[in-house]
Amino acid sequence: MSNTEIWLPSLITKTPQEGRALAITMARKTIGAIQTDPEKRKQMRPEYADDTAQLISSAQVVAIEFQTIAKANKYWRNEK
Amino acid sequence: MSNTEIWLPSLITKTPQEGRALAITMARKTIGAIQTDPEKRKQMRPEYADDTAQLISSAQVVAIEFQTIAKANKYWRNEK
Amino acid sequence: MSNTEIWLPSLITKTPQEGRALAITMARKTIGAIQTDPEKRKQMRPEYADDTAQLISSAQVVAIEFQTIAKANKYWRNEK
Amino acid sequence: MSNTEIWLPSLITKTPQEGRALAITMARKTIGAIQTDPEKRKQMRPEYADDTAQLISSAQVVAIEFQTIAKANKYWRNEK
Amino acid sequence: MSNTEIWLPSLITKTPQEGRALAITMARKTIGAIQTDPEKRKQMRPEYADDTAQLISSAQVVAIEFQTIAKANKYWRNEK
Amino acid sequence: MSNTEIWLPSLITKTPQEGRALAITMARKTIGAIQTDPEKRKQMRPEYADDTAQLISSAQVVAIEFQTIAKANKYWRNEK
Numbered sequence: 001m002s003n004t005e006i007w008l009p010s011l012i013t014k015t016p017q018e019g020r021a022l023a024i025t026m027a028r029k030t031i032g033a034i035q036t037d038p039e040k041r042k043q044m045r046p047e048y049a050d051d052t053a054q055l056i057s058s059a060q061v062v063a064i065e066f067q068t069i070a071k072a073n074k075y076w077r078n079e080k
Numbered sequence: 081m082s083n084t085e086i087w088l089p090s091l092i093t094k095t096p097q098e099g100r101a102l103a104i105t106m107a108r109k110t111i112g113a114i115q116t117d118p119e120k121r122k123q124m125r126p127e128y129a130d131d132t133a134q135l136i137s138s139a140q141v142v143a144i145e146f147q148t149i150a151k152a153n154k155y156w157r158n159e160k
Numbered sequence: 161m162s163n164t165e166i167w168l169p170s171l172i173t174k175t176p177q178e179g180r181a182l183a184i185t186m187a188r189k190t191i192g193a194i195q196t197d198p199e200k201r202k203q204m205r206p207e208y209a210d211d212t213a214q215l216i217s218s219a220q221v222v223a224i225e226f227q228t229i230a231k232a233n234k235y236w237r238n239e240k
Numbered sequence: 241m242s243n244t245e246i247w248l249p250s251l252i253t254k255t256p257q258e259g260r261a262l263a264i265t266m267a268r269k270t271i272g273a274i275q276t277d278p279e280k281r282k283q284m285r286p287e288y289a290d291d292t293a294q295l296i297s298s299a300q301v302v303a304i305e306f307q308t309i310a311k312a313n314k315y316w317r318n319e320k
Numbered sequence: 321m322s323n324t325e326i327w328l329p330s331l332i333t334k335t336p337q338e339g340r341a342l343a344i345t346m347a348r349k350t351i352g353a354i355q356t357d358p359e360k361r362k363q364m365r366p367e368y369a370d371d372t373a374q375l376i377s378s379a380q381v382v383a384i385e386f387q388t389i390a391k392a393n394k395y396w397r398n399e400k
Numbered sequence: 401m402s403n404t405e406i407w408l409p410s411l412i413t414k415t416p417q418e419g420r421a422l423a424i425t426m427a428r429k430t431i432g433a434i435q436t437d438p439e440k441r442k443q444m445r446p447e448y449a450d451d452t453a454q455l456i457s458s459a460q461v462v463a464i465e466f467q468t469i470a471k472a473n474k475y476w477r478n479e480k
Contacts, residue, residue, distance in 0.1 A: 008417040011475050017088040020106070024113055026420070026466075030459040033424055035449045048452040049115045052128040056137045057456045059110040063144040064463040066106075072475035075091055075152035097168040100186070104193055129195045132208040136217045139190040143224040146186075155171050157230035177248040180266070185274055209275045212288040216297045219270040223304040224265075235251050235312035257328040264353055281394070289355045292368040293350075296377045299350040303384040315331050315392035337408040338427070344433055369435045372448040376457045379430040383464040386426075395411050395472035 011072035019073060023065035027058065091152035099153060103145035107138065171232035179233060183225035187218065251312035259313060263305035292293065331392035339393060343385035347378065419473060423465035427458065428469035 007029060013019045035041055048054035070076075087109060093099045115121055128134035150156075167189060173179045195201055208214035230236075247269060253259045275281055288294035309315075327349060333339045355361055368374035390396075407429060414420045435441055448454035470476075 006417060008420060009415070009458065011416050011470065012477070015089070016091050017086060020088060020109070020113075024110070027459050027463065029420070030424070030462045031455050033420075034458055035455055040450065044450070044452050044455075048119065048456065049125070051452075052124050052131075053134055053137065054453055054456055055111050055124075055127065056114055056141060057460070059107050059141045060112055060137070060144065061456060061459045061463050062110045062139050063107065063148070064460065064467060067144060067148045068463070068467045068470050070091065070148050070152060070476065072470060076104055077092070077152065088175060094226065095169070096171050097166060100189070100193075104190070130200065130204070130205050132211075133214055133217065135191050135195055136208065136214055136221060137203075138194055139187050139221045140217070142190045143187065143221050143228070147224065147228045148230060150171065150228050157172070157232070168294075169267050175249070176251050177246060180248060180269070180273075184270070210280065210284070212284050213294055213297065215271050215275055215284075216288065216294055216301060218274055219267050219301045220297070220304065223267065223272045223308070227304060227308045230251065230308050230312060237252070237312070243329075255328060255329070256331050260328060260349070260353075264350070288362065290364070292364050292371075293374055293377065295354055296368065296374055296381060297353050298354055299347050299381045300377070300384065302350045303347065303381050303388070307388045309382060310331065310388050310392060317332070317392065335409070337406060337467070340408060340429070340433075344430070354474075369439065372444050373452075373454055373457065375431050375435055376448065376454055376461060378434055379427050379461045380408050380457070381462065382430045383427065383461050387464060387466070387468045390468050390472060391409065397412070397472065 010076070011069050013069065013073060016070070016073075019069040019076075020066060022046050023062045023069055026065045026069075027061045030061075091149050093149065093153060096150070096153075096156050099149040099156075100142070100146060103142045104150055106145045106149075107141045110141075171229050173229065173233060176230070176233075176236050179229040179236075180222070180226060181220045183229055186225045186229075187221045190221075251309050253309065253313060256310070256313075256316050258279040260302070260306060260318075263302045263309055266305045266309075267301045270301075331389050333389065333393060336390070336393075336396050339389040339396075340382070340386060343382045343389055346385045346389075347381045350381075411469050413469065413473060416470070416473075416476050418445075419469040419476075420462070420466060423462045423469055425463045426465045426469075 008026070011022070013022055032038075032041065035044075048058060088106070091102070093102055112118075112121065115124075128138060168186070171182070173182055192198075192201065195204075208218060253262055256263070269277070271282065272278075275284075288298060328346070331342070333342055352358075352361065355364075368378060408426070411422070413422055432438075432441065435444075448458060
């Protein structure tokens with residue numbers, strides 16, 4: 001992830017499902033900001049994708065990120 | 081989970097109990113978005129379903145997702 | 161837990177202490193929704209009830225569920 | 241903890257420090273509701289009190305409980 | 321930590337950075353309330369200060385405590 | 401991190417992406433406040449940067465810090 005790449009212009013998404021996708025992106029970008037070597041990240045993938053405990057921890061990160069995104073989008077309730 | 085499937089049109093549910101079910105679905109969909117191989121997910125099931133520590137971690141993910149859903153539904157208090 | 165059982169008609173409780181009990185129920189119901197075999201759940205009980213790390217993780221789930229319930233009940237402050 | 245004991249009549253405390261104490265009590269009561277044998281709880285104490293990882297996890301439970309209590313007390317800002 | 325010591329008169333701080341320091345103090349006081357022996361706490365320090373997993377868990381406790389403090393201080397936005 | 405360094409004058413950032421960067425800084429500063437030896441921190445880096453479970457836990461800390469920052473910035477919705 002080049003430091004100049006604008007990947008998060010806004011927290012606003014059209015739908016909750018797009019909000020879920022953004023939450024996953026946000027979590028992944030944090031991992032990329034800590035482990036900046038894409039090749040290493042690729043090699044490490046099976047360590048978490050095939051490990052239920054780490055899949056559950058990953059789901060927890062996404063749940064927290066989504067909580068923030070849902071609030072930013074006023075829960076997509078389309079209220080004024 | 082095909083990428084085009086609309087599974088989360090809204091966070092609004094009729095009852096708290098439906099909100100619980102949606103929270104579990106949201107957590108499961110995240111796992112499916114990370115480990116996209118349904119066969120692998122099926123084989124891994126006993127690893128968490130028979131492991132109390134992972135059952136507890138799973139319950140934590142659901143609690144966070146439900147927190148978001150409950151807020152979106154104004155706690156089903158039926159206030160205007 | 162039969163799927164048709166209505167166990168969560170509302171998040172509203174009379175007192176904070178009832179809210180604590182509901183939070184524990186909500187956490188337990190999630191475990192039951194993931195590990196649906198009551199006999200297995202019964203056998204697994206010592207694994208977490210006699211393990212301090214898992215007791216602490218369980219307390220964390222209850223704390224998150226209670227946070228949602230307390231908010232739903234406006235912290236039982238009896239304000240209009 | 242006898243089931244009839246009223247230990248949480250309210251979330252309101254006079255000061256933040258009393259709020260901290262209540263948060264610790266709430267976390268401990270949850271442990272007591274899951275592991276109901278006081279003798280077992282006493283024997284298990286060194287397992288977490290002498291284990292930094294479990295002390296940190298316990299601090300996390302208290303932080304979440306306190307977050308709820310602080311909100312209930314409007315952060316003791318004494319605003320109307 | 322003598323039980324009569326008033327260490328948390330308020331959650332209000334002048335700046336976010338003071339809020340961070342208070343969050344760390346609050347987390348440490350919880351550890352002190354559970355493991356009351358200062359000598360033991362001192363001996364245990366390397367166990368977490370030299371262990372990345374426990375440093376990360378500690379950072380999580382501080383992040384939750386800070387979330388509460390930031391809200392109490394209305395995010396230091398100096399709005400009326 | 402010298403104790404007199406002002407690194408967190410405010411939680412306000414221009415964009416969500418700057419908010420992400422601040423969240424990572426806040427998490428790192430907490431680690432630095434607990435493990436104050438920069439040389440040790442540098443040596444420990446591979447322990448978490450090459451460990452998927454610790455990368456995921458780190459992402460969780462950042463998600464919680466970002467939740468606070470996003471709220472402080474009113475989700476960058478530019479509403480009055």
